[in-house]
Amino acid sequence: MERTALIYYSLEGHTDLIAQKMSKELDCPTIRLHLKKEFSTTNKFLKYFWAGKSAALHEKPALANKPIDLSPYDTLIVATPVWAGNVSSPVRSFLATNVIEGKRVYLVAHDSGGSFEKCFATIRALLPKSKVQKEIGFVKVTKETYSTHKEKLEAFCKEILAGK
Ligand SMILES: Cc1cc2nc3c(=O)[nH]c(=O)nc-3n(C[C@H](O)[C@H](O)[C@H](O)COP(=O)(O)O)c2cc1C
Numbered sequence: 235m236e237r238t239a240l241i242y243y244s245l246e247g248h249t250d251l252i253a254q255k256m257s258k259e260l261d262c263p264t265i266r267l268h269l270k271k272e273f274s275t276t277n278k279f280l281k282y283f284w285a286g287k288s289a290a291l292h293e294k295p296a297l298a299n300k301p302i303d304l305s306p307y308d309t310l311i312v313a314t315p316v317w318a319g320n321v322s323s324p325v326r327s328f329l330a331t332n333v334i335e336g337k338r339v340y341l342v343a344h345d346s347g348g349s350f351e352k353c354f355a356t357i358r359a360l361l362p363k364s365k366v367q368k369e370i371g372f373v374k375v376t377k378e379t380y381s382t383h384k385e386k387l388e389a390f391c392k393e394i395l396a397g398k
Contacts, residue, residue: 237262237306238260238262238307238308238309238310238394239264239265239304239307239309239310239311240253240257240260240263240264240265240313241265241310241311242264242265242267242312242314242325243266243267243315243322243328245272245275246275248315248374248376249313249315249344250266251375251377251380252313252342252372252383253313253342255380256311256313256342256390256391259391260391260394265299265302267299267324267325267328268299269296269298269324270295270296270297270298271295273288285317285322285323286317288317289317289318289320289322289323289326290317290318293326294323294326294327294330295324295327297324302328304334304337307337308338309394310334310337310364311340311341311342312325312329312339312341312342312357313341313342313343314342314343314353315344316345316347316350319353320353320356321343321353321357321360326356329357333363334361334363334364336364337364338365338367338397339364339366340368340370340394341354341358341366341368341370342370342371343370344371344375345371345373346374350371354366354369367394367397367398368394370386372386
């Protein structure tokens with residue numbers, strides 16, 4: 235039986251919103267990654283400094299999640315915020331600690347500037363044994379702006395359901 239799961243990290247809720255909308259469209263479970271020691275968002279400078287440094291230095295901070303059994307799924311959607319032009323460090327941790335082999339993979343990224351290629355290239359390189367089917371980037375998705383992103387998100391979900 236074909237099964238899909240959406241694995242994601244979200245520090246401030248934007249990627250979470252996308253994940254929840256996609257989960258509803260696809261009727262699939264979501265697995266949210268959490269860090270043992272979460273980045274603080276109370277101080278903007280420190281947030282950019284520590285989270286940005288961890289992404290720029292390709293750090294793999296420890297995840298708080300229990301080991302994730304990916305065997306029931308043949309399709310994985312991996313969603314990440316873009317940090318310092320790259321994949322967020324918690325998603326890097328997930329990709330480094332799980333062997334993802336022979337799955338159909340879709341990538342989702344969210345940022346505030348619309349530059350996703352380096353992030354996607356990094357993830358593809360971290361997934362040498364899976365085929366990345368399609369990638370999609372979203373910019374500044376909030377509850378208030380969701381209606382302007384809805385059509386794009388739903389079209390992407392239709393492609394996933396069609397196995398494209
Ligand atoms: C440490 C850090 C670095 C970021 N670097 C970028 C960047 O290089 N380009 C960009 O467009 N947005 C950047 N952003 C904005 C994030 O992509 C945006 O806040 C994120 O997608 C929000 O997702 P979330 O709410 O799920 O955490 C950065 C944000 C943080 C916290």
